[in-house]
Amino acid sequence: MSIFITREDYIKGFTQVFTETKRDTKDLEVYVTAQVQRLDTLLDGLTQETFWQRWPEILGIDAKLSLVTELVHFEDFSSEEIIRMAETDYQTYFKELCGYDLSMETRHSMIFNVQ
Numbered sequence: 001m002s003i004f005i006t007r008e009d010y011i012k013g014f015t016q017v018f019t020e021t022k023r024d025t026k027d028l029e030v031y032v033t034a035q036v037q038r039l040d041t042l043l044d045g046l047t048q049e050t051f052w053q054r055w056p057e058i059l060g061i062d063a064k065l066s067l068v069t070e071l072v073h074f075e076d077f078s079s080e081e082i083i084r085m086a087e088t089d090y091q092t093y094f095k096e097l098c099g100y101d102l103s104m105e106t107r108h109s110m111i112f113n114v115q
Contacts, residue, residue, distance in 0.1 A: 011036055013069075014032060014065045014066075014068070014069050015029075015032065017069045017072055017073075018072070021072055021073065023072070023075060023079075024079070025072065025079070026079075027079035027080065027083065028068055028072060028079050028082060028083070031068065031079075031083050031086075032065060032068060035061050035064055035065055036065075038057075038061060039058065039061045042054045042057055042058055042061075043058070055110060055113070056113045056114055056115035057115050059094070059110075059111065059113070059114045059115075060090050060091065060114045060115050063086075063090040063091070063093035063094060063114060064086045064087070064090045066093060067082075067085060067086040067089060067090060067093060068082055068083070068086050071085060071086070090114065091114045091115070093114070094111050094112060094114060095112055098111070098112075
């Protein structure tokens, strides 16, 4: 796991995966760029008052980006399938990552409040 403290390092962690694969990633790169643009929009003007409304969507974008970078290595999935999976599975990504199955109740935590 890499530690990042800048926006650039955070984004680089997701985009460098495209240089590590031999597959055509143009569609995935467009998708990631759109997610990063939405993230930037959410972060602009983030205040104490807007935090609770924006944080779930920020977590959702992080989950989508993580799913893309995990799935890009599976050659059996097309770019369209990867994007579809990211768009449908992102809300449960952190739940599964933390060892919960989909039927389990999670603990009260910001990390599971994903939109």
